[in-house]
Amino acid sequence: MSIKSDRWIRRLATEHRMIEPFADSQVRAGVISYGVSSYGYDMRVAPEFKIFTNALSVIVDPKQFDPKSFVEFSGET
Numbered sequence: 001m002s003i004k005s006d007r008w009i010r011r012l013a014t015e016h017r018m019i020e021p022f023a024d025s026q027v028r029a030g031v032i033s034y035g036v037s038s039y040g041y042d043m044r045v046a047p048e049f050k051i052f053t054n055a056l057s058v059i060v061d062p063k064q065f066d067p068k069s070f071v072e073f074s075g076e077t
Helices: 006-015
Strands: 035-037 040-042 048-052 070-074
Touching (some): 006 035, 006 040
Antiparallel strands (some): 035 040, 048 070
């Protein structure tokens, strides 16, 4: 399957309920963006997040993160 345009995504989401809940435009105000845009669809997948923090001044290895470098958060935004 190829990359689909915003028109295709919007049509299938509204006519065939491909995405629910569906945001007809991109939402960015104060949150991680979600919704349809000309580059596809940004989506939220869960209300649980791991937020990276370097409060302990540990060395950051992107291939092997220290679990102490994350704060777990649950919430809508």
